[in-house]
Amino acid sequence: MEEAIKYFAVFGGLDIKIDTSKPLIELIEKHILKDYPFLRNEISSITGGYSVDQAVLSGIAQGDRRTHSTFKRAHVSNEEGMKCVEKLIEREVIEIESSLHFLINKRGDSKISKKLLFTTPYLRFWFAFISPIYKGIKEGKFEEFRTLYQNKEAEFVNFIFEELSMDLLRASFKDDPIIKLGKYWDENIEIDLLGKTKSGKIVVGNCKYTNSKIKKTELTKLKEDCKSIELEADIFVLFTKKGFTTELKGLKGQELKLFTAKSFKSLIVK
Known part of the structure; x- marks a missing residue:
């Protein structure tokens, strides 16, 4: 992928x-x-x-x-x-x-x-x-x-x-569909993914196309960015090419979703 x-x-x-x-x-x-x-x-x-x-x-x-x-x-x-x-x-x-x-x-x-x-x-x-x-x-x-x-x-x-991460994110929220999805930026902050589900939950995420495994610090920074713009997120999502550290994978759950390049297979129309 x-x-x-x-x-x-x-x-x-x-x-x-x-x-x-x-x-x-x-x-x-x-x-x-x-x-x-x-x-x-x-x-x-x-x-x-x-x-x-x-x-x-x-x-x-x-x-x-x-x-x-x-x-x-x-x-x-x-x-x-x-x-x-x-x-x-x-x-x-x-x-x-x-x-x-x-x-x-x-x-x-x-x-x-x-x-x-x-x-x-x-x-x-x-x-x-x-x-x-x-x-x-x-x-x-x-x-x-x-x-x-x-x-x-x-x-x-x-x-x-x-851009592909947006498509995958939409496809992943089947039980509570995302009704609005895009990006957020101002003079100081950029958030790659910002969305809202049908039930009203706020989803935020970032994407890193890198060969290095993503660490917990990436999640910490995303949370700090949200705090700086007074954004209360319900679900965090991270996308990366290679993968995540064991520490970060241990936090995966309802409030944190992790995706790698392999996850994009679901977007391929067979």
Whole structure:
């Protein structure tokens, strides 16, 4: 499942058959880098192909997705940036994601409580790793891409891990379905998962796409973050790639749910 998540982070939304028995980098070179001219035209037809739009999309893919920092990366004004965003939303390239401040009876600052979200993993991959260094790729030189992807892969895949974790969390709450689920962030705190069940229980969680086992300190930090924003959580959930320490697993129960990459098998449609 670890490999499946990595492959999905790149090819999710791209309508081609992938041989997952082959190395990911090899598949990226075969299906994307070597086919750059055709895919570039296809991407332009989807996004509109305007330079400002391309800059905004790369800003989203490479940054923290907040509107103000995205426009700063793209070197555009807030007014110009929002016009691009409106067009890209109409084209169904991106969507706006809002921090779930209302679940804790708080009002979010519109300047920091909005983020931009790609509609498919493949488009995010393109504007994170292909579009910014297209000149070399166009010339058939892939060394810069390999270095860039190797350095950023874990951080890049972590976001997709978070998104898939939401799907798994929804599927896991069958007896008391989650009716609202998203993320929370403000100037100081970020919580990867924040939801509310049909019965009114508040669920909070974090995701760590790391090779290290998650320790109890991760749960402690999550509880401290909740306390700092006056959020009373009923259930805590932690997602990780590898696993958890014995101490943390010993706390697992009705108020703490733990998930690893293996847990995602339940999302696969047979």
